[in-house]
Amino acid sequence: MKAVTRIVFVDDEGEKFFGEGPYRLLKAVEQNGSLHAAASAMNMSYTKALKLIANAEKSLGFALTKKTVGGKSGGGSELTSECVDFMSKYEAYRDACRENNSRIYDEYFS
Numbered sequence: 001m002k003a004v005t006r007i008v009f010v011d012d013e014g015e016k017f018f019g020e021g022p023y024r025l026l027k028a029v030e031q032n033g034s035l036h037a038a039a040s041a042m043n044m045s046y047t048k049a050l051k052l053i054a055n056a057e058k059s060l061g062f063a064l065t066k067k068t069v070g071g072k073s074g075g076g077s078e079l080t081s082e083c084v085d086f087m088s089k090y091e092a093y094r095d096a097c098r099e100n101n102s103r104i105y106d107e108y109f110s
Helices: 020-032 035-041 046-060 081-109
Strands: 016-018 065-068 076-079
Touching (some): 016 020, 020 076, 020 081, 076 081
Antiparallel strands (some): 065 076
16 A cells, blocks of 8 residues: 655646646657657647647746747747746655655554
8 A cells, every 4th residue: 555646736716737747748848849749759639738738828827838830840849948947846846745745654554
């Protein structure tokens, strides 16, 4: 038996807008250089990926990706500086929650 910590951010209406799914999608954008390639790598439709990003951007109030269109080397996406900062904070918060959950679990169930 173990306890699992899942971090989900919700807006003022209680609607989920960020968690591990969007986080992993953004990490894949960072690695693949495009939202389309990131969605494909995650076996996710491009339309769903667009909706996840748009929903998170709406709730956060800033852009998560910068898009470039076409050209000689094709288009792509990269993370904005605000996104990189947010993801860094998300990772630290998630990891701290997991550590504390593990400590509290051991305190009560060891």
